[in-house]
Amino acid sequence: MGSTDHRFTVNLSILFTELPLLERPAAARAAGFTAVELWWPWVDAPVPEQSELDALRSALQDAxxxxxxxxxxxxxxxxxxxGALSVPGEESEKFRRNIDVAADFAQSLGCKALNALYGNRVEGVPEAEQDELALENLKLAARAADRIGATLLIEALNAAESPKCPIVSAPKAIEIVDKVNEATGLGNATFLMDLYHLAMNGEDLHRIIDEHTAKTGHVQIADNPGRGAPGTGELDFGDLLGRLKKAGYEGWIGLEYKPGDQPSASSFGWLPAPLRSA
Incomplete structure (x- = not known):
């Protein structure tokens, strides 16, 4: 891919999933990475047992x-x-119960970015009501992130894979970012620029980078089509990452791709080993 000054972080919720959760940090470290990111690991437990939180923290630190x-x-x-935060009823209540738990766990590990995924549209509930609920929950999330000195990330997904998600374009995500910042006055809501989702939507990646990098708090990558590693699809990551650098982006690049049939550790051939460590 050529040289780059970017810092890369491995998403352990999509890579190294052939291993138990607690073994993934060490596997990422063995592959040369010193930085990782995670989706919320407990899909049925917004508030897991403290022992589970402690075990994951120890696995990350020990690795x-x-x-x-x-x-x-x-x-x-x-x-x-x-997504959960815009879904009336039990899901949004789970999100609220999770806010401080997630923020405290992030703070205990020095994590400075928290991603809040909008929920799918729910039939029988006015969209305006769902959006009002979402804004209230995003305000709570932004305040929790501010409490630990972190940014709040708002992500655009893609319409093909998430047809009921209302945030399926960069402009829509930026609109939500601006609404949250206006409502809280904190200015810590930012755009999560996932180049795979945006490419799936058919958006102009060059234009998005040029216009929205200033409001971008995190970038994630996977090739398109297929959501594989760079080089398995049609995206020119040398060009895209260079353009991000030129636009002033200095944050992390999250590797959020599927390794395919090979072990995850074998999927990093595109990234020279010296560039994997932060």
Whole structure:
């Protein structure tokens, strides 16, 4: 891919999933990475047992890996049933119970980015009501993130894989970012620029990078089509990452791709070993 000044972090919720959760940080470290990120690991437990939180914290620390990003509770990931904060009833209540738990866990590991996924549209409930609920929950999440000195990430998904998600474009995600910042006055809501989702939506990645990098708090990558490692699809990551650098992006690049049929550790051939460590 050529040289780059970017820092890379491995998403342990999509890579190294052939291993138990607590073994993944050490496997990432053995592959040369010192930084990792996670979706909320307990899909049925917004408030897991303290022993589970402690075990994961120890696994990350013992491996010598820095946690750079964490999702708030978002239900079942991956899949179309993702997101919780805008869903009336039990799911949004789970999200609220999770907010401080996730923020405290992130703080204990020095993690400075928390991702809050919008929920799918629910039939029989006015969209305006769902959006009002979402804004209230995003305000709570933004305040929790601010409490630990972190940014709140708002992500655009893609319409093909998440047809019921209302945030399936960069402009829509930016709109939500601006609404949250206006409502809280904190200014800590930012855009999570996932180049795979945006490419799946057919958006102009060059234009998005040029126009929205200033409001971007995190970037994630996977090739398109297929959501595989860079080089398995059609995206030119040398060009895209270079453009991000030129636009002033200095944050983490999250590797959120599927390794395919090979072991996850074999999927990093595109990234020279000296560039994997932060």
């Amino acid at each position: 010598g890996t820095q946690l750079t990003g964490l999702n708030f509770y978002a239900g079942q990931l991956p899949g179309p049933d993702r």
